[in-house]
Amino acid sequence: MNRREVLRYTAWITGTAVSASLASAILSGCSEQSAEQNQAKGTGISANSNLLHFFTPEQFALVGLLADTILPRTDSPSATDVKVHVTLDSMLGQIFDSNYQATFKTQWLALERYLGQQKFLQLSPTDQVETLKSLELSQSEDVTSAKKALVEFKQQVIAYYLTTEEIGEKFLNYLPIPGFYKPCISVNEVNNKAWAL
Numbered sequence: 001m002n003r004r005e006v007l008r009y010t011a012w013i014t015g016t017a018v019s020a021s022l023a024s025a026i027l028s029g030c031s032e033q034s035a036e037q038n039q040a041k042g043t044g045i046s047a048n049s050n051l052l053h054f055f056t057p058e059q060f061a062l063v064g065l066l067a068d069t070i071l072p073r074t075d076s077p078s079a080t081d082v083k084v085h086v087t088l089d090s091m092l093g094q095i096f097d098s099n100y101q102a103t104f105k106t107q108w109l110a111l112e113r114y115l116g117q118q119k120f121l122q123l124s125p126t127d128q129v130e131t132l133k134s135l136e137l138s139q140s141e142d143v144t145s146a147k148k149a150l151v152e153f154k155q156q157v158i159a160y161y162l163t164t165e166e167i168g169e170k171f172l173n174y175l176p177i178p179g180f181y182k183p184c185i186s187v188n189e190v191n192n193k194a195w196a197l
Helices: 003-014 020-028 032-040 057-070 083-096 098-117 125-135 140-161 166-169
Strands: none
Touching: 057 083, 057 098, 057 125, 057 140, 083 098, 083 140, 098 140, 125 140, 140 166
């Protein structure tokens, strides 16, 4: 799956247009240095604020919970299993420009307040999903910033999930050295899976 396809799938899955900042970050990719730094960290980010780039440790815990609510573990890994939450923190803190960071931070704080009012952390997983669905479908102007934060967050979680090595190699068609080009083939010929590259 190439980067343009990731953007298309993300927009299709979330039902909204992908933000310019997310599109730019995915299309340009990360620098080698950022990728090496993220790999060196491994799974070491739990609540260690020295390793976080954008979120506080408390916010980072909520990021993980929300990411796993959006993409829970099923027959495929959850979002946190493939470290989407770590990627999200790194992208927001190191890649996106300061204007986007400030806008997202404001919207994120509105989302945190909304989830706090809904007592999100005390809800069952099913009720958490319903709370997020009702926010996303809400037409109330009182929750506009929280809704924007959720949509942006959801787009980024899905995009980063689809671009992880594990998902690309194990759950999408993966052929690192492609063979012959066949422009028109049946989906059945590729096991009904999208291509990872």
